[in-house]
Amino acid sequence: MDHLKSRKITRRQFIKGTAVALPLLSSKLPFYGSLAHAAEESDLVIAKNGSASQLLQAAMAPLGGMGRFIKKGQRVVIKANIAWARTPDQACTNNPDLLAALIKMCYDTGAKRVAVWDHTCDNYQFCFSRSGLKETAQKAGADIFSGHGRNSYKQVEVQKGKKVKTVEILRDVLESDVFINFPIPKQHFATELTLGMKNLIGIVWDMEQLHKIGLHQAIADINTIRKTDLVVMDAIRILTTNGPKGPGKTEDIGEVIASTDIVAADAYAAAFFKHPKTGIPFKPEEIQFVKNAYDLGLGQINLSKVRVKKVTAA
Amino acid sequence: MKKAIPYLRRTIQALSFFFLLYLILKTAFPLELKIPVDLYLRLDPFIGIITFLTKKEVILRMLPAFGVLLVVIIFGNFFCGWFCPMGATIDFFDRILFREKKGFKSFNDQSLRRLRYGIFMFSLVAGLMAFQVMYILDPISLITRTLIIAFYPPAIFVFNHFLPQMQHFLPQNSLIASTIPMPLFKVNLLIFLFFVIVLALGVIRKRFWCRYLCPLGTLFSFVSRVRILKRFVTEDCTHCLKCVKDCPVGAIPETNPQEYRQQDCVSCFKCLECPPEAVSFHFGLPRWRTVSGVNLSRRYVLGSLAFGAVSALMIKANPLQSESGLKNNRLIRPPGSLPEEEFVSVCTGCGECLKVCPNNALQSTLLEAGLAGLYTPRLVPRIGYCEEFCNFCGRICPTEAIRPLPIEEKRLLQMGIAHIDKTRCIAWDTEKICLVCNEQCSSQAIIGDDKKRPIIKEEKCTGCGICENKCPVDGESAIIVYASGVQKKLKPEDLNNNKNEVPPSPPRKEKS
Numbered sequence: 125m126d127h128l129k130s131r132k133i134t135r136r137q138f139i140k141g142t143a144v145a146l147p148l149l150s151s152k153l154p155f156y157g158s159l160a161h162a163a164e165e166s167d168l169v170i171a172k173n174g175s176a177s178q179l180l181q182a183a184m185a186p187l188g189g190m191g192r193f194i195k196k197g198q199r200v201v202i203k204a205n206i207a208w209a210r211t212p213d214q215a216c217t218n219n220p221d222l223l224a225a226l227i228k229m230c231y232d233t234g235a236k237r238v239a240v241w242d243h244t245c246d247n248y249q250f251c252f253s254r255s256g257l258k259e260t261a262q263k264a265g266a267d268i269f270s271g272h273g274r275n276s277y278k279q280v281e282v283q284k285g286k287k288v289k290t291v292e293i294l295r296d297v298l299e300s301d302v303f304i305n306f307p308i309p310k311q312h313f314a315t316e317l318t319l320g321m322k323n324l325i326g327i328v329w330d331m332e333q334l335h336k337i338g339l340h341q342a343i344a345d346i347n348t349i350r351k352t353d354l355v356v357m358d359a360i361r362i363l364t365t366n367g368p369k370g371p372g373k374t375e376d377i378g379e380v381i382a383s384t385d386i387v388a389a390d391a392y393a394a395a396f397f398k399h400p401k402t403g404i405p406f407k408p409e410e411i412q413f414v415k416n417a418y419d420l421g422l423g424q425i426n427l428s429k430v431r432v433k434k435v436t437a438a
Numbered sequence: 439m440k441k442a443i444p445y446l447r448r449t450i451q452a453l454s455f456f457f458l459l460y461l462i463l464k465t466a467f468p469l470e471l472k473i474p475v476d477l478y479l480r481l482d483p484f485i486g487i488i489t490f491l492t493k494k495e496v497i498l499r500m501l502p503a504f505g506v507l508l509v510v511i512i513f514g515n516f517f518c519g520w521f522c523p524m525g526a527t528i529d530f531f532d533r534i535l536f537r538e539k540k541g542f543k544s545f546n547d548q549s550l551r552r553l554r555y556g557i558f559m560f561s562l563v564a565g566l567m568a569f570q571v572m573y574i575l576d577p578i579s580l581i582t583r584t585l586i587i588a589f590y591p592p593a594i595f596v597f598n599h600f601l602p603q604m605q606h607f608l609p610q611n612s613l614i615a616s617t618i619p620m621p622l623f624k625v626n627l628l629i630f631l632f633f634v635i636v637l638a639l640g641v642i643r644k645r646f647w648c649r650y651l652c653p654l655g656t657l658f659s660f661v662s663r664v665r666i667l668k669r670f671v672t673e674d675c676t677h678c679l680k681c682v683k684d685c686p687v688g689a690i691p692e693t694n695p696q697e698y699r700q701q702d703c704v705s706c707f708k709c710l711e712c713p714p715e716a717v718s719f720h721f722g723l724p725r726w727r728t729v730s731g732v733n734l735s736r737r738y739v740l741g742s743l744a745f746g747a748v749s750a751l752m753i754k755a756n757p758l759q760s761e762s763g764l765k766n767n768r769l770i771r772p773p774g775s776l777p778e779e780e781f782v783s784v785c786t787g788c789g790e791c792l793k794v795c796p797n798n799a800l801q802s803t804l805l806e807a808g809l810a811g812l813y814t815p816r817l818v819p820r821i822g823y824c825e826e827f828c829n830f831c832g833r834i835c836p837t838e839a840i841r842p843l844p845i846e847e848k849r850l851l852q853m854g855i856a857h858i859d860k861t862r863c864i865a866w867d868t869e870k871i872c873l874v875c876n877e878q879c880s881s882q883a884i885i886g887d888d889k890k891r892p893i894i895k896e897e898k899c900t901g902c903g904i905c906e907n908k909c910p911v912d913g914e915s916a917i918i919v920y921a922s923g924v925q926k927k928l929k930p931e932d933l934n935n936n937k938n939e940v941p942p943s944p945p946r947k948e949k950s
Binding site for chain 1 (some may be wrong): 467468548598601602614615616617618621768796799801825826827828864870872873874876877878879882886890908909910912
């Protein structure tokens with residue numbers, strides 16, 4: 125009996141064994157390994173020069189490609205910025221070409237379903253039609269939803285939140301496998317800038333109430349609820365005055381920024397804008413909510429500590 | 439064939455009602471239907487005539503209504519019996535609730551029948567004096583208003599209530615259907631009550647409303663006196679009085695069933711079910727004479743006219759608008775509305791604009807605009823704001839009380855001006871950064887000062903009310919839109935203008 129028992133592998137032995145064997149095995153499969161890990165050479169990629177889809181391709185490659193984030197059959201939610209009933213050229217809403225390219229890339233990687241969400245500020249029907257994003261999303265095969273119905277939300281407790289304790293969040297964002305934040309940087313009078321983290325205000329039911337709580341901390345708190353898997357920042361054309369609703373002055377930056385670190389992405393994008401008083405580009409620390417998010421440990425505010433890569437698309 | 443006619447008529451009535459319902463449901467966002475969604479109202483000659491009297495000009499959209507009058511001359515008052523959605527509703531409820539017992543004896547309604555002529559003359563005179571409260575009695579306006587204000591919100595409530603429960607049975611995430619924001623209308627109970635009373639009158643007499651009150655029916659009666667399609671009875675009549683009992687509008691006198699009051703007949707052809715088959719309808723020369731018509735004495739006519747005139751004057755002179763009896767500065771009219779006096783006299787209170795407004799911003803007045811402005815639309819920004827790129831209310835108003843303006847013109851129209859209550863504003867009252875109003879403003883009319891507190895630029899404010907709507911302060915907003923009196927056009931905005939640039943403050947004089 126004793127002899128037989130010792131032949132059996134205990135659970136502990138099995139785990140130990142596999143832990144040793146797995147790296148050995150994977151090193152013997154060079155193709156599989158390189159796809160999964162080797163290409164992850166940066167945390168923040170800035171792609172310049174090129175069409176919308178070229179920019180996206182170029183920005184995603186050094187991050188490890190979309191395959192790093194989306195596995196076959198997963199459900200993807202994209203939080204776009206469709207908050208206002210403005211036309212695409214006014215740069216108050218996302219670039220339709222870039223959204224189409226993003227949705228296409230998700231499906232090409234094997235996503236089962238892609239849903240584009242926003243809780244719009246203006247009436248959603250006018251936002252969706254005037255921004256052209258409804259047509260774009262549906263043509264690309266994605267579902268596009270507006271958060272105007274309260275049944276789409278779920279009350280959650282914000283455990284890490286300093287000021288926001290409970291909040292109603294879009295259920296689809298919480299239940300999705302992959303969550304992509306797709307913001308457009310804009311000037312914003314109350315918070316100086318609208319960047320990636322501020323975009324997540326649009327997954328909240330009582331958006332205006334956050335202003336009452338204290339907007340900067342609220343933005344940081346909301347970002348602790350569901351970690352953004354990937355930030356794709358649409359800086360092809362940005363709004364520099366009269367934000368966030370516009371219409372105002374626009375600037376063609378021509379960049380797409382992809383990152384796994386939302387604070388780093390915001391820290392980088394802050395420099396697109398000039399401080400209204402001094403005229404010097406914003407430092408990340410000057411945007412209070414970026415600072416607050418850094419303090420909550422959501423990401424790295426200091427770009428020198430992040431692996432940044434600049435690429436040209438075309 | 440003859441037996442099929444009542445079924446055919448009932449089917450057409452039901453279709454007509456559901457078509458109206460369909461049009462009302464389509465009175466919503468894309469508004470791309472080929473037929474005008476306010477079709478029934480445009481075909482209503484009572485509205486056509488009264489608006490002609492009050493506005494002193496023909497409204498193009500109401501022209502088809504006069505075509506209906508021509509058809510009535512040919513076929514008689516077919517509209518009431520076959521197409522009127524209000525008549526269909528009343529018929530339906532009369533049928534299921536107030537079935538007349540076998541031994542029912544009809545009372546002599548000679549004196550009651552002239553009531554509607556009195557109401558009609560009252561309306562004409564009041565209309566001439568640019569006063570239109572009789573629109574509350576117009577059947578098409580009434581049924582549209584009732585469906586929209588009283589029945590649409592409960593329908594949405596039921597939908598919202600059952601939707602999450604339905605979704606339990608569906609596979610997760612396969613279908614995301616959103617609940618619809620509840621439409622809110624303050625006057626819904628009153629309008630529902632009025633509707634119930636109209637239906638309940640059927641207990642006294644079938645189609646009580648149509649016989650004794652409806653002003654549109656009265657107008658059709660006048661015209662169908664000279665109808666060409668007429669009823670004829672041969673000598674075979676046995677005086678069985680079946681037709682007298684069956685007639686839904688009591689147009690056949692009991693004493694003489696071979697005759698009929700052609701003005702009251704709604705051409706339902708029920709009397710064709712005649713046991714000796716003595717009744718037939720065919721074309722004949724029109725004649726004005728009728729049997730046992732109502733006794734419109736000179737005294738009655740003059741009385742009605744004088745009563746109409748005096749009532750119109752009384753109501754016009756009544757200061758019900760606000761608590762002080764003076765101008766109500768919270769009464770913001772929809773964008774493109776005619777000047778207040780004219781607006782009140784032309785608006786039929788049908789509620790189409792209330793339904794089409796994508797933000798539920800338009801509300802029906804009760805007494806806020808005085809009795810003359812009963813059930814007219816007003817913008818209540820705290821409930822909903824006026825959408826910048828929307829001109830739906832002007833596009834569907836059947837009487838053009840809200841003018842159909844192109845979007846570029848409409849979005850620069852000043853309906854009111856916002857004012858900040860600095861004692862309640864989060865930014866002014868506390869040290870928090872709020873500025874929701876600045877963020878939401880479409881026309882850069884709210885700027886922030888150096889401490890990020892909102893300041894209003896009156897010359898740019900359109901009064902759309904998005905700031906009042908989105909203000910996060912509990913209860914009443916801390917930024918409130920007041921009507922600007924006359925709607926005026928603002929200068930187009932300058933895109934290069936930075937709304938957040940604070941104008942340099944004048945240099946302070948040093949104390950000498």
